[in-house]
Amino acid sequence: DIQMTQSPSSLSASVGDRVTITCRASQNIRTYLNWYQQKPGKAPNLLIYAASTLQSGVPSRFSGSGSGTDFTLAISSLQPEDFATYYCQQSIGTPWTFGQGTKVEIK
Amino acid sequence: QVLLQESGPGLVKPSETLSLTCNVPGGFLSSGPYYWSWIRQPPGKGLEWIGYIHYTGSTNYNPSLKSRVTMSVDTSKSQFSLKLSSVTAADTAVYYCARVNYGGPPRGDYWGQGALVTVSS
Numbered sequence: 470d471i472q473m474t475q476s477p478s479s480l481s482a483s484v485g486d487r488v489t490i491t492c493r494a495s496q497n498i499r500t501y502l503n504w505y506q507q508k509p510g511k512a513p514n515l516l517i518y519a520a521s522t523l524q525s526g527v528p529s530r531f532s533g534s535g536s537g538t539d540f541t542l543a544i545s546s547l548q549p550e551d552f553a554t555y556y557c558q559q560s561i562g563t564p565w566t567f568g569q570g571t572k573v574e575i576k
Numbered sequence: 577q578v579l580l581q582e583s584g585p586g587l588v589k590p591s592e593t594l595s596l597t598c599n600v601p602g603g604f605l606s607s608g609p610y611y612w613s614w615i616r617q618p619p620g621k622g623l624e625w626i627g628y629i630h631y632t633g634s635t636n637y638n639p640s641l642k643s644r645v646t647m648s649v650d651t652s653k654s655q656f657s658l659k660l661s662s663v664t665a666a667d668t669a670v671y672y673c674a675r676v677n678y679g680g681p682p683r684g685d686y687w688g689q690g691a692l693v694t695v696s697s
Contacts, residue, residue: 518683560682
């Protein structure tokens with residue numbers, strides 16, 4: 470199985486901050502990388518697919534980059550509704566696997 | 577907007593079979609480049625992909641669960657289903673159904689709200 474490792478596991482930030490989350494794959498996954506946001510008690514919501522393509526309806530302050538084994542999710546100016554847990558997921562090969570999650574908390 | 581809805585018992589006894597159904601409105605089940613997937617999340621933990629089914633009936637299961645998982649699809653009812661046999665407390669989780677769009681790199685673009693299933697006697 471392809472292992473996905475996110476860092477950090479959690480972070481504290483203030484509204485307006487720029488935030489970056491990294492995701493590393495245990496092998497080359499090209500750009501088969503998705504990012505999801507999950508709020509407590511809710512289902513994950515797709516933010517970015519194919520490493521850098523913004524899902525329809527997602528605010529442009531979210532962006533994704535990377536290819537191969539190293540990927541980044543960036544939030545350019547953190548908003549109150551962005552406090553949540555973020556997961557990366559590889560979809561180049563089954564079993565599809567997720568990172569362990571990064572919890573973004575209010576400083 | 578594709579509103580998926582999971583349904584099924586919220587409590588299952590150890591060693592029994594967990595059964596869930598996902599309703600897919602609007603005729604999407606047998607259209608488009610879509611897989612219909614199940615993902616689970618134990619309380620306070622991360623996400624685990626269980627597997628997917630195509631409307632043609634072809635399946636792909638996570639090897640870690642493959643011996644206990646069966647997925648099926650009923651296009652006449654616009655539903656797909658999950659059965660997980662011989663459950664233990666470790667199978668307690670929120671179970672999500674999701675549409676995976678494989679028009680391009682696969683991604684879960686619509687998810688159900690989730691169904692909590694507790695395994696306990």
